[in-house]
Structures are given as structure tokens and as C-alpha cells.
Amino acid sequence: MPQANIGLIGLAVMGQNLVLNMERNGYTVAVYNRTTSTMEKFVAEHPGKKLVPATTLEELVQSLERPRKILIMVKAGPAVDAVIQGLVPLLEPGDLIMDGGNSFYRDTERRSKELAAQNLNFMGVGISGGEEGALWGPSIMPGGPRETWEMVRDLLEAIAAKAPEDGKPCVAYLGPRGAGHYVKMVHNGIEYGDMQLIAEAYDILQRALGLEAAELAEIFDQWNQGELDSFLIEITAKIFRRIDEETGRPLVDLVLDKAAQKGTGKWTSQDAFDIGAPIPTINSAVVARIISSLKEERVAASKVLPGPAQTRYEGDKQALIDAVRQALYASKISAYAQGMALLRMASAEYDYGLNLAEIAAIWRAGCIIRARFLNRITQAFNRKPDLANLLLDEELGKAVAESLPAWRHVVQTAVGLGIPVPAFSASLAYYDSYRSERLPANLIQAQRDFFGAHTYERVDREGIFHSNWEPA
Numbered sequence: 001m002p003q004a005n006i007g008l009i010g011l012a013v014m015g016q017n018l019v020l021n022m023e024r025n026g027y028t029v030a031v032y033n034r035t036t037s038t039m040e041k042f043v044a045e046h047p048g049k050k051l052v053p054a055t056t057l058e059e060l061v062q063s064l065e066r067p068r069k070i071l072i073m074v075k076a077g078p079a080v081d082a083v084i085q086g087l088v089p090l091l092e093p094g095d096l097i098m099d100g101g102n103s104f105y106r107d108t109e110r111r112s113k114e115l116a117a118q119n120l121n122f123m124g125v126g127i128s129g130g131e132e133g134a135l136w137g138p139s140i141m142p143g144g145p146r147e148t149w150e151m152v153r154d155l156l157e158a159i160a161a162k163a164p165e166d167g168k169p170c171v172a173y174l175g176p177r178g179a180g181h182y183v184k185m186v187h188n189g190i191e192y193g194d195m196q197l198i199a200e201a202y203d204i205l206q207r208a209l210g211l212e213a214a215e216l217a218e219i220f221d222q223w224n225q226g227e228l229d230s231f232l233i234e235i236t237a238k239i240f241r242r243i244d245e246e247t248g249r250p251l252v253d254l255v256l257d258k259a260a261q262k263g264t265g266k267w268t269s270q271d272a273f274d275i276g277a278p279i280p281t282i283n284s285a286v287v288a289r290i291i292s293s294l295k296e297e298r299v300a301a302s303k304v305l306p307g308p309a310q311t312r313y314e315g316d317k318q319a320l321i322d323a324v325r326q327a328l329y330a331s332k333i334s335a336y337a338q339g340m341a342l343l344r345m346a347s348a349e350y351d352y353g354l355n356l357a358e359i360a361a362i363w364r365a366g367c368i369i370r371a372r373f374l375n376r377i378t379q380a381f382n383r384k385p386d387l388a389n390l391l392l393d394e395e396l397g398k399a400v401a402e403s404l405p406a407w408r409h410v411v412q413t414a415v416g417l418g419i420p421v422p423a424f425s426a427s428l429a430y431y432d433s434y435r436s437e438r439l440p441a442n443l444i445q446a447q448r449d450f451f452g453a454h455t456y457e458r459v460d461r462e463g464i465f466h467s468n469w470e471p472a
Contacts, residue, residue: 004030004052006155007060007070009083010101011038014127015073017134018100018159023049025158032060061090068095069152071125076103084111093119096148100125102264105178105185105271112144112177121148124177126184128367129161137161139367140171141187141359143180143352149173161366165375170362175352182271182346183359186339189268189282191369192261193335194232196285196423201328202236204410207419208313209320213240213250219321227329227399230371259289268342275349277342278433280426281335288422307418320413326406329373331427333400336377337390338430344388357381391434400431 007030008019019029019042030052033039043053054060061068068091072083080099087097097120099108108124115122123144127134140160142149153173160171174180205211205219217240224233242251265286272279291298313320340356347354360377364370380393390396411428414421433439448454450469458465 002028002050002052002063003065004028004063005065005069006030006152007032007054007064007068008073009033009057009060009070010073011042012073013131014100014134016042017131018071018073018127019051020046020049021135021137021159022155023051025155027155027158028052030054030060030063032057057086058090061087066092066095067121067151068092069098069155070096071098071100073100076101076107080107081111084115088115088118088120091120094121096121096123096151098123098125098142098144098152099181100127102126102184102188102262103181104263104267105182108143108178108181116145121145121151123148123152124179124181125156126180126187128184128187128363128369130368133161133366137170137366139187139362139365139370141174141180141183141362142171143174143176143178143182145176146173160362161370163361163364165364168361170364170366172355172358172362174359175347175354177352178350179352179354182350182352183343183354185264185267185271186343186346187363187367187369188264189272189279189342190335190339191232192265192268192285192289193279193281193339193423193427194230194332194369196288197281197328197331197335197427198232198236199288200414200421200424201324204324204414204419204421205321207311208413208417209317210312213252216240223325223328226325227373228325228332228371230373231368232371256295257292258295259292261286261289265289271346272342275342275345277338277345278430279338279342280430281331281338281423284422284426288420308416311417313413313417320410323406323410323413326403327410327424330400330403330407330431331424332371332373333390333396334427334431335423337396340377340381341389355381355385356387357385389434391431 005027008015009032011031011033019031022029028050031039032054036055039053043051052063054063072080074080074083080101080103084097103124112122123142126141127138129138137160140156142156156171157169160169162169174183202216205216217237220233220237224237239252244251244254269283269286343354343356357378360374360381364374376396377390380390380396381387387393391400407428411421411424445456449456449466453466455464455466
């Protein structure tokens with residue numbers, strides 16, 4: 001039996017496509033799936049490929065060159081632990097297990113410590129790009145011991161997407177333990193925000209202007225030629241063009257308005273609350289998906305809760321379309337600023353040593369949030385690696401400032417027409433809060449001291465104070 005360079009466990013579509021990607025790039029891959037027939041069917045469908053079938057974990061381990069490298073592609077959670085438990089007795093010190101699923105970073109932290117205690121290497125490897133990315137080049141976010149990165153660096157660089165600007169692989173060593181899965185989690189949180197912002201732009205154009213899907217497709221195509229150029233804008237235009245064969249209607253109009261989620265956006269919000277990082281756009285996107293799931297309640301509420309009398313925009317149509325484009329771009333910058341600031345704070349909190357310029361660079365291709373303006377984010381952090389917030393970058397700050405009148409106009413217009421824009425509003429409120437020298441938190445502190453003697457600080461002297469707030 002030939003010795004394989006790497007083993008892969010879990011032959012769902014993502015796993016299969018990663019195998020084909022690795023094999024196409026010159027690697028011999030041993031493959032195993034808990035349901036043997038799935039593995040046998042996959043191997044049979046790809047004759048002549050450098051694949052080594054394994055019907056048991058023992059066979060898989062025996063087929064690998066030393067030190068062994070195994071990539072797990074199974075559902076996050078207990079399934080990952082079960083596979084690891086099955087592998088550990090079969091491996092030798094120095095072998096490497098990689099988890100390529102969407103695992104919670106704290107599970108990755110735990111597994112890293114447990115396997116290190118047994119002299120085994122472990123990496124949490126975030127992979128973004130969906131099925132196409134897995135096959136032709138995803139963005140890859142590995143975390144673990146630096147020496148294990150060197151064990152698989154050539155392989156990961158070979159299969160990763162290549163940035164169109166400079167051809168660099170969209171993969172980099174991110175940091176120890178759970179760093180890779182943490183970055184992937186935040187990537188997905190930003191993705192939630194990005195998708196919600198695009199959905200709100202669509203909702204405004206549809207409800208305020210009465211635009212049909214064909215018109216929306218043209219608009220999003222045009223937007224994709226400029227600063228909004230991105231994978232999500234590109235596929236949105238394609239979605240608007242898809243016609244349902246049975247009804248002849250745009251398929252998007254027939255999709256039920258209940259958005260699902262797998263948990264990574266929620267994890268991002270939860271961890272941001274834990275470490276004290278404000279990410280209101282991402283939070284609003286998570287909440288928006290939850291509200292969307294209350295379809296039956298919303299239908300009932302729509303019959304009894306009044307909205308504004310005016311629901312259509314009566315101003316210049318093209319001017320509002322242009323304003324929505326500018327508001328979307330500014331909101332996206334705000335959302336990415338929040339996500340990158342979260343990464344900066346988490347890096348300090350968890351001792352990850354994250355390089356924000358590098359992270360933005362490996363998101364330029366392959367991943368779901370790939371976009372032209374990630375180059376501007378990379379440049380911003382290259383200019384100033386300790387940049388506290390992207391809004392403070394001269395170039396990005398200027399872009400936001402130029403969009404401010406349109407941004408405010410869009411939010412005001414949507415609110416006036418009764419169109420919910422939680423992510424647009426949250427993005428703008430974050431900007432206004434961040435630029436405010438003084439916020440009304442002084443009143444909150446006074447209230448806390450009044451009812452709970454929680455004390456407060458003063459602007460005119462040092463120290464901690466408590467007052468009797470009742471009238472003398």
C-alpha cells in the first residue's frame with residue numbers, strides 16, 4: 001500500500017472537495033468515512049486519483065507517512081471529540097491532528113491542551129469558502145504550535161486561494177491553540193453583519209422604491225464594479241436573476257423570510273460581550289435572524305401593529321439608489337472596524353499575537369467575505385500595525401466621512417418609512433458613539449450609584465466617589 005502524505009476523515013462535500021484539491025496539488029491522500037460505502041463510492045468515482053482508501057481508523061493511520069498528518073472534517077462538537085478519541089491510541093508522539101470544521105474556539109483550546117499532554121500535536125484550522133472554495137482554493141486560518149504550521153505549511157499554501165492582487169496564498173499561521181478557530185469565528189460574525197447590511201439595502205430599494213428583481217440585479221451588478229466589489233454582492237446580483245421554473249417568478253421572492261444560523265455569529269457576539277468589545281452591527285445581524293424566525297408572530301403582528309402612513313419614497317429615485325450604495329459601503333467599513341477591533345482585543349485577552357494586516361490579507365480571496373476593500377484594510381494595518389480602529393485610518397476614515405450625508409439620509413428615510421434597518425442603524429450609531437468625546441454614560445453611573453452605591457469617577461479630580469443623591 002502506498003504511503004499517503006495526509007489523511008482526511010469525513011467525506012461530506014467539504015471533505016471530498018478538500019481531498020480533490022490536495023490530490024490535484026500533488027498530494028497522496030488517505031480517506032476514511034464512518035460510513036464505509038460513502039468512502040468507497042467517492043474513491044470509485046475518481047479513478048486514477050492518488051487516493052488511499054481506508055475502511056478503519058487503523059488502516060488510515062497505517063497508510064500515512066511519519067510524522068502522520070490527519071485532517072478531520074466532521075460536524076463540530078461531540079463528533080470531533082469522538083474521532084480524536086479513536087485516533088489517539090493509534091498515533092505516536094509528534095503526529096498531528098487538524099480539525100478543519102467550524103469548531104468553537106474554546107473546544108479547540110481544550111483539545112490543544114489535552115493532546116499536548118499526550119505528546120500529540122493539534123491544530124484548529126478555520127476554512128472558509130464553501131464547497132467551491134474547498135475544491136479550488138479556500139481561505140485557511142490555522143492555529144496551533146508554530147512548529148506544526150511548518151509541518152503542513154507547503155500543503156496548506158498549495159491548496160489555499162491565491163489573492164488576485166499579488167498571487168499570495170490566502171493562508172497564514174495565526175497563533176497558538178484556538179487562534180485559528182477564533183479568527184474563523186469572527187470572520188463568520190463579520191459575514192453575518194455583511195449579509196444583513198446587503199439584505200437591508202435590498203429591502204430599502206424594494207420597499208421604498210418598488211424595484212423588481214431584474215432592476216435590483218442590474219443595480220447590484222453596477223455596485224460590484226466599484227468599491228463594493230465582493231463575493232456577496234456578486235452572488236446577490238445572480239440571486240436576483242434566478243427565475244423559478246415552475247412559476248416564472250424571481251426565485252428570491254418565493255424564498256420564505258426565515259434566516260437560519262449555525263451558531264458562529266452568536267458565538268462572536270457572546271465572546272465580544274465576555275471581553276468587552278462593542279460589535280453592534282454583528283449583534284444586530286444575529287438578532288435580525290432570530291426575529292426573522294418568528295414568522296408566525298410577525299404575520300399576526302403585521303395585522304394589528306400600525307406603521308407610518310407613507311411607505312414609498314417620493315424623492316429622486318436614482319439619488320436614493322446612490323445614497324444606499326454609499327450607506328452600504330460606510331456601514332461595511334464600520335462592521336469590519338468592529339470585527340477587527342474585536343480581534344485586537346481578543347489577541348491581548350487570549351495571548352494570540354494576531355497580525356491584523358495578515359488576517360485581512362488572507363481574507364482577500366477564497367472566503368465568503370472576500371472583497372476589494374480588504375486590500376485597503378490590509379494597507380491600513382501595514383501602515384500602522386497598532387491601529388486601534390479602522391475608522392481612525394486616514395483613507396478609510398475619509399471614505400466614511402464622504403459617505404456620511406448619504407448614510408444619515410438612508411437611515412432617516414428608512415425609519416421614516418417604517419423599514420427596519422437594524423444593521424445600518426447600528427453601524428452608524430457605532431460610528432457616532434466612537435467619535436463622541438462625551439457620552440451619556442455619566443448619567444448611567446449616577447443612576448447606578450443612586451440605587452446601588454456602585455460609585456463613580458469624576459472629570460475634575462482623581463478618585464472613586466459615592467454620593468447621597470436624594471435632595472438635601
